[in-house]
Amino acid sequence: xxDRTRLALLLAPALLVLGGLFLTGLxxxxxxxxxxxxxxxxxxxxxxxYVAILTxxxxxxxxxxxxxxxxxxxxxxxxxxxxxxxxxxxxFPGRAIIxxxxxxxxxxxxxxxxxGILYLFSQSGSFARLAHAxxxxxxxxxxxxxxxxxxxxxxxxxxxxKELPFITLILLANMQALGDDHESVxxxxxxxRWQAFRHVLLPMLMPGLLAASTLVFAFAFGAxxxxxxxxxxxxxxxxxxAWQASTDTDLATRPEAMAMAVVIxxxxxxxxxxxxxALAKGGSGAR
Amino acid sequence: xxxxxxxxxxxxxxxxxxLPLIPLVGWSxxxxxxxxxxxxxxxxxxxxTFALSPQSGVLxxxxxxxxxxxxxxxxxxxIGLPAxxxxxxxxxxxRSLVLLLLLAPALLPGIAVVxxxxxxxxxxxxxxxxxxxxLAHLVPVLPYxxxxxxxxxxxxxPAFEDQxxxxxxxPWQTFRTVTLPAILPGLMIAxxxxxxxxxxxxxxxxxxxxxxxxxxPLLLFSFASAxxxxxxxxxxxxxxxxxxxxLAVIARRITxxxxxxxxxxxx
Numbered sequence: 001x002x003d004r005t006r007l008a009l010l011l012a013p014a015l016l017v018l019g020g021l022f023l024t025g026l027x028x029x030x031x032x033x034x035x036x037x038x039x040x041x042x043x044x045x046x047x048x049x050y051v052a053i054l055t056x057x058x059x060x061x062x063x064x065x066x067x068x069x070x071x072x073x074x075x076x077x078x079x080x081x082x083x084x085x086x087x088x089x090x091x092f093p094g095r096a097i098i099x100x101x102x103x104x105x106x107x108x109x110x111x112x113x114x115x116g117i118l119y120l121f122s123q124s125g126s127f128a129r130l131a132h133a134x135x136x137x138x139x140x141x142x143x144x145x146x147x148x149x150x151x152x153x154x155x156x157x158x159x160x161x162k163e164l165p166f167i168t169l170i171l172l173a174n175m176q177a178l179g180d181d182h183e184s185v186x187x188x189x190x191x192x193r194w195q196a197f198r199h200v201l202l203p204m205l206m207p208g209l210l211a212a213s214t215l216v217f218a219f220a221f222g223a224x225x226x227x228x229x230x231x232x233x234x235x236x237x238x239x240x241x242a243w244q245a246s247t248d249t250d251l252a253t254r255p256e257a258m259a260m261a262v263v264i265x266x267x268x269x270x271x272x273x274x275x276x277x278a279l280a281k282g283g284s285g286a287r
Numbered sequence: 288x289x290x291x292x293x294x295x296x297x298x299x300x301x302x303x304x305x306l307p308l309i310p311l312v313g314w315s316x317x318x319x320x321x322x323x324x325x326x327x328x329x330x331x332x333x334x335x336t337f338a339l340s341p342q343s344g345v346l347x348x349x350x351x352x353x354x355x356x357x358x359x360x361x362x363x364x365x366i367g368l369p370a371x372x373x374x375x376x377x378x379x380x381x382r383s384l385v386l387l388l389l390l391a392p393a394l395l396p397g398i399a400v401v402x403x404x405x406x407x408x409x410x411x412x413x414x415x416x417x418x419x420x421x422l423a424h425l426v427p428v429l430p431y432x433x434x435x436x437x438x439x440x441x442x443x444x445p446a447f448e449d450q451x452x453x454x455x456x457x458p459w460q461t462f463r464t465v466t467l468p469a470i471l472p473g474l475m476i477a478x479x480x481x482x483x484x485x486x487x488x489x490x491x492x493x494x495x496x497x498x499x500x501x502x503x504p505l506l507l508f509s510f511a512s513a514x515x516x517x518x519x520x521x522x523x524x525x526x527x528x529x530x531x532x533x534l535a536v537i538a539r540r541i542t543x544x545x546x547x548x549x550x551x552x553x554x
Contacts, residue, residue: 007373011385014370014433021404022392022426028403084300092293094301100538101304107530108308109487111504112523115511116307119314119520124322126310132323140322161307215393222396225489225504229511239398243490246402258402265399272394276387 033258049255066238070221073159081167102165114229121146154230174208210278314520334517352502356485363432371436389430415497423495439473
């Protein structure tokens, strides 16, 4: 058996399954977004679904909200994760427990974390009760609206809580692979601790940090169940809006749901390009 | 930073990490816990008794979720292991294209695929069935498995296989006695985390299962939106149990901590 046939045989099942499910799913969504649905008698593709969502105010508001949530969560989580990774690299009492908690958090599904955040930060949640006990508020309504709020604070809190450990573990793995040598050399040449971090360690961690942040951004932008639980009634995060349009009893809104899904996918493709670039840089730079 | 400052920062971090789990534990044993009470009126096992009773459907749902996640993982191993070998051990034309196809499901939101996938499952007669949901779960799970196995095979030395073959071992014997033991630690971790990726799916199950396949997250959401905080909390704690077990297994096997866990992880 030649290497070519062997390779083809090894790869064929995965390519067939993934192509069959993922690409077909994506392709069908695309066709329907152009209002091409022969089963419903629609055989003339057009762009009216895109025109409809772009001219309706709800879509752009939702898109902005989702971009805001993803950007803010990613920036906060990445910054805190960098600090956490630097902390966990050092030795101090209790480090093992924290390493365990960081990994534990990784195994907890988003939906469980979202419910936990709701029970903590809602207007009758744990913190509102503590505020009442401290004499700061008299009724739940006086507690600030932190969950199911229009600016997505609860959602951002959840993503920071959930993705901080994810980015931290990736950074720790990178640090482990890099070792301490580079920094030691910089220090022995007279660099301060900050300079060694800023000019030696950080640039080497950057590709990994960017790649991890891209994954987090993509997830925070496209996840459905988190804004479903922690999001406001209006505006809705884009994935929630799209799903709702797809389950509407009015069949005419279905192509609009598909068009929203395509816009979400296009932003995902842009992220994929960024991610590929971050990885390529990591390949030539850090190793 | 001084050591006691580090411990302080560590404590703050630890508090932040466990914080959302605390009200869940509280609610799961609470009977009557109105605002502004800091503690429940009574501690009771009521929510747990209900959650574990047949009429709540939680245990049946636990079984369904386990069946789906286990089957998805098994299929992902059968399909992803060979592909991972090809990607990890060979450089070939189109390799980056294959990698792109594998990375796409991790970066493209589920909602982008789910509508078309549902249409396809309808046509295949698999919408609303467990096999349909399993196939749908392969979309995020298979790339994960393949990429982790590619990383495992990249560190694997094929010379051992050649030696075994030259000493007269059949391909199957070579795989079982040479290849498998070498890749087993990586495969175990990939399988356990693939299980968790499927275990955590919400949207794909909701869409393809069409409400007829009730996995734990779906059940969890319906109790949460019904405002039953106590039962929701009990189910939520049951739902994170496999993750805890998996973590315990891995912690015992792997001393390298994060490194092995994070290879191509989902956020």
